[in-house]
Amino acid sequence: MKTAFIENSPLSFEDFHDRDWIKELFSLTESSGFKDNIDDFAAQWWGSARMFTLPWLLVSGVHSLAEEHRPVSLDQVWNEYLKIDGFNGALWKTAENAYCSLYYAYENLVVSILAKLSGDKVRVTDRNFHRTFSSCLSEKLLGNVWSSPKVVLAKEIRNSIVHNGGKCTPKLERLKFSSLSETGDVMISASDTRELYNFLKPLVMMVVKSAVERESS
Numbered sequence: 649m650k651t652a653f654i655e656n657s658p659l660s661f662e663d664f665h666d667r668d669w670i671k672e673l674f675s676l677t678e679s680s681g682f683k684d685n686i687d688d689f690a691a692q693w694w695g696s697a698r699m700f701t702l703p704w705l706l707v708s709g710v711h712s713l714a715e716e717h718r719p720v721s722l723d724q725v726w727n728e729y730l731k732i733d734g735f736n737g738a739l740w741k742t743a744e745n746a747y748c749s750l751y752y753a754y755e756n757l758v759v760s761i762l763a764k765l766s767g768d769k770v771r772v773t774d775r776n777f778h779r780t781f782s783s784c785l786s787e788k789l790l791g792n793v794w795s796s797p798k799v800v801l802a803k804e805i806r807n808s809i810v811h812n813g814g815k816c817t818p819k820l821e822r823l824k825f826s827s828l829s830e831t832g833d834v835m836i837s838a839s840d841t842r843e844l845y846n847f848l849k850p851l852v853m854m855v856v857k858s859a860v861e862r863e864s865s
Contacts, residue, residue, distance in 0.1 A: 654739040658726040660838035661704035661742070664845050665697035673856060680860045685760045689852075692753035693845075700746040700841060703739055739838070744809060747841040751806045754848050758794065761859045785858045793851040801825065802844055808834045 670690050677686045711725045729735045755772065758781075763770040765784040774780065781790045793799065804820045816825065816832050827835045 654736055654743070655838050656726075656730060658704055658707050658722055660842075661701055661739070663697060663701045663704070664842050665694060666849065669849060670694070673853070676856055676860060680863055681764060682761060682856065682859055682863070685757060685764065686856070688760070689753055689757040692756070693750065696746050696749040696753065697845075699749070700742060700838070703735075703742060743838045743841050744814075744836045747836045747844055748806045748809055750841065750844055750848065751802050754852065755803070757852065758855055761855060765859060765862060785855070785862060789854060789858050793855055797823075798847060799851070802847075805834060805836065809836070
């Protein structure tokens with residue numbers, strides 16, 4: 649049987665959405681041909697962040713109501729919810745699904761920008777994907793935002809969850825990913841999701857800046 653993998657603090661699910669950073673992306677692409685790409689990307693990341701905060705919003709709301717009647721801490725309310733198996737399952741899947749959603753939006757942004765620059769359809773499974781990326785942007789950027797160890801790891805975690813029933817793939821095992829259950833299930837925590845968001849942000853900016861510069865050159 650699968651094991652729900654959660655963190656036991658309500659603060660783990662606090663909002664991580666960076667509105668100022670999103671505004672910077674919009675400002676950067678306002679006069680470019682990539683405005684629609686950023687619109688789509690921003691909506692996906694905003695929605696993912698909203699999904700991620702649902703447990704925190706729920707417990708915080710209940711805590712506020714409870715405090716009107718007697719002193720109680722947020723952790724006390726959270727711990728009461730942790731006694732409910734369904735709540736634990738919701739935490740497990742919220743963190744996991746938000747992780748996959750954030751990575752998917754990142755990948756989709758990269759692919760859509762490459763498609764616009766190349767004037768042709770682009771898929772990550774294309775044999776010439778790396779060549780297309782390097783010619784549209786640069787080989788150095790390819791290494792930084794697509795082929796770097798942490799991006800490859802995130803990609804394979806997402807593939808394991810989405811395409812392999814949540815089980816560790818042979819490739820993920822070769823990458824020495826260690827957060828696995830005894831039955832080989834990939835375990836993603838809220839902190840993993842938050843870390844992925846913060847890790848991908850500068851990479852998104854690098855891709856967008858490079859695309860805007862390439863368009864104007």
